Amino acid sequence: xxxxxxxxxxSAIVHATESEERVLGALAEMLxxxxxxxxxxxxRGHFGNRIVTVSATVxxxxxxxxxxxxxxxxxxxxxxxxxxxxxxxxxxxxxxxxLDKQGIVRGxxxxxxxxxxxxxxxxxxxxxxxxxxxxxxAIAGALLx
Numbered sequence: 001x002x003x004x005x006x007x008x009x010x011s012a013i014v015h016a017t018e019s020e021e022r023v024l025g026a027l028a029e030m031l032x033x034x035x036x037x038x039x040x041x042x043x044r045g046h047f048g049n050r051i052v053t054v055s056a057t058v059x060x061x062x063x064x065x066x067x068x069x070x071x072x073x074x075x076x077x078x079x080x081x082x083x084x085x086x087x088x089x090x091x092x093x094x095x096x097x098x099l100d101k102q103g104i105v106r107g108x109x110x111x112x113x114x115x116x117x118x119x120x121x122x123x124x125x126x127x128x129x130x131x132x133x134x135x136x137x138a139i140a141g142a143l144l145x
Contacts (some may be wrong), residue, residue, distance in 0.1 A: 006142050008066040009094075011055040013100055017047075019023075022050055026105040027054070030069045032062025070097055071143045073109040082140040093135045 010031050014020045019065035025093040027033040038056040045051050058066050074097065089095050 006059070006063040006067060006139075008063045008092070009055070009060045010058060011053060014052045014054060016050040020054070022105060023101065024054060025140050026107075027056070030104050030107070030109060032058045032065035033133065034058075034062070067142055067145075069099070069104075069109040070095075073097065073099055073111050074143070076144075079140065081145060082144055083136055086135040086143070090139070093112045095139045 008031070010027060010033055012027060014023050014098055015065060021035075024035040024038060026035070027038075028035045033056045040053045041053045041055075043051050043053075074082075074085060076085060089097060100110040100111045103110035103112070
């Protein structure tokens, strides 16, 4: 599976203290998200603060860019280590990785949701294998290209 055969779903929560345009611009730059086509769901937090969830599905060249960003965040010493890590992270045929949103805004793909990895301010990226018998092998192969 090449980047063109991949489908990447991206979603991010944008809080009232953040610039939605800046976050969308960073998602476009690093993960190939078409800011104009991104879905938006606006709501209010417990204290009335505005919260917007933006989401998009990226295919083709955009998916290839997203795969490069995910690969950069996941440092693997070998293909075997990559497949093992992907197997650990795969759910329902999709790889789910949480990237630090602030890192993406700064131009760096970094894992989030772990100690030292950005807490709850993250972007979620799910990579689905479009074809292939073994989703983990296909996804790891796409990430390693």
